[in-house]
Amino acid sequence: MIFQGVSINQITDREALVVASLDGQILAGNKEALELYRYPSLQSFKKLNLRDLMPNDFNQFYPELMTAEHLNISSYKTHVNRRSDGELFACKLHTHHQTIKGQKYLVGHVVEIREEVDIEKICLQQNIIVLQRELEAERSKNREISLRETSLLLAKAYPSLSNNDIKVCHYLLKNYSSKAIAKELNITTEGVFAARKRIRKKLGLQPGEELNKALLQSI
Incomplete structure (x- = not known):
């Protein structure tokens, strides 16, 4: 898939690719993404936020800004996503940041799980994981603020x-x-x-x- 003149490659065969801003606004998707989430066109897909692809009970936990603590950088993780008609499905999701022309974006690689799984159990685990990541992101933010404040005082002294x-x-x-x-x-x-x-x-x-x-x- 080409986004702003840069190639974003699939990691596995026929996986869905989604590119979004760090606040979750969808900016691009390949044809596999449109088929997976059942949207008729890229134009309609780009009207969405990433939280629109999540189960309804997950929306309240979705972060306002996707930091490194929120990402599945090292491997694919099991998640539950939602199609345009509301149907929930299990998938393997790998996410990472990619800088393109000086701007940082969120890239998601999505592979649907075809075998039967416990959707409700995965949803619960997903909610717990995102809360843990949100807590770690808040801790990281507080550490950065503390470091900046201390650094200013020490540099002055x-x-x-x-x-x-x-x-x-x-x-x-x-x-x-x-x-x-x-x-x-x-x-x-x-x-x-x-x-x-x-x-x-x-x-x-x-x-x-x-x-x-x-x-x-x-x-």
């Missing part, structure tokens, strides 16, 4: 600190262990120890003075 130094300081203030900081910043624990030593030197701390205490006093 200690202009000599680099961006990486400030990130280490932020997690130290959150009482993260060196191992946890290493995981968050994708560095080694030795890298965290080196950063702590470097930060102490920039702050002019003497032996015996606590780094965390000095950071707390600065904010």
Whole structure:
């Protein structure tokens, strides 16, 4: 399928492809998508939001903005979708972000499950999963806000600190262990120890003075 001059390829044979904005507005779909969801034309399909393809009881849980936490990036997951006539069907769904001409879009790959399954059970599991993902997205958003706020305060108090130094300081203030900081910043624990030593030197701390205490006093 071609979208804005860029080819979006099927992963499996004859799967439906749907392209949407991050708020769920459908922008494109291939012929398999029109057949799967039973819409007569691409024009009618593009009038929809992704939540219109979901069971009615799922609408209230559908996120306003599809962040990375909401996506099935690593594999196909079992979901329940809804056709234009209201019929529910089970499918395997793989979703990811794709940047096209500087704009980020949501791409969905949908394969209908032909064998008999428990639709009601899948719907329940689907609702639980999306709530868990929404919680994780909110936590991620709060972490980003906290990091920005702390970074501004630390940068003002200690202009000599680099961006990486400030990130280490932020997690130290959150009482993260060196191992946890290493995981968050994708560095080694030795890298965290080196950063702590470097930060102490920039702050002019003497032996015996606590780094965390000095950071707390600065904010």
